[in-house]
Amino acid sequence: MRKPAKLFVAVSATLAVLGALAFSAQASAADQSEMVAAGKKIVNNRKEGNCLACHDIKGAMLPGNIGPALVNVKQRFPDKAKLFAQIWDPTKNNPRTIMPPFGRNGILTKAQIEKVVDYIYTL
Numbered sequence: 001m002r003k004p005a006k007l008f009v010a011v012s013a014t015l016a017v018l019g020a021l022a023f024s025a026q027a028s029a030a031d032q033s034e035m036v037a038a039g040k041k042i043v044n045n046r047k048e049g050n051c052l053a054c055h056d057i058k059g060a061m062l063p064g065n066i067g068p069a070l071v072n073v074k075q076r077f078p079d080k081a082k083l084f085a086q087i088w089d090p091t092k093n094n095p096r097t098i099m100p101p102f103g104r105n106g107i108l109t110k111a112q113i114e115k116v117v118d119y120i121y122t123l
């Protein structure tokens with residue numbers, strides 16, 4: 001009778017740990033999806049990011065094509081900090097770019113750009 005009892009304790013302890021892990025994974029996934037959703041709004045908003053004036057994003061209505069289409073962003077920018085820097089101040093990479101320096105010029109805040117980065121990382 002003792003062995004099954006031990007087994008039961010071991011199994012339920014394992015399940016409790018797994019449950020806790022799943023719960024915390026779910027919580028951070030929710031935070032992440034909120035960031036992504038907020039970033040999408042900023043990108044699409046003509047008075048905020050207005051990224052679609054120049055960039056095509058899959059499913060966008062009447063996007064521009066002055067800049068490259070935003071696809072495979074994660075593969076293009078494995079380092080998220082570089083992607084942030086590109087949006088904060090693209091003139092650092094290319095002094096002649098027409099992409100506005102969203103952070104440096106105060107068009108978007110740091111927190112907004114972080115959300116934009118999280119969103120376009122999903123593209």
Ligand code: HEC
Nearest residue numbers: 049050051053054066067068076086087094097098099100
């Ligand atoms: C006025 C046009 C314009 C707007 C608005 C604009 N961009 Fe750009 N963007 C460009 C151009 C042009 C490039 C090409 C690189 C260069 O000029 O140095 C570029 C490059 C990029 C790149 C690098 C792409 C790659 O594959 O190397 C990213 C990422 C990017 N833009 C994101 C954004 C985001 C996010 C927004 C909105 C917050 C935005 N851009 C708004 C014109 C624009």
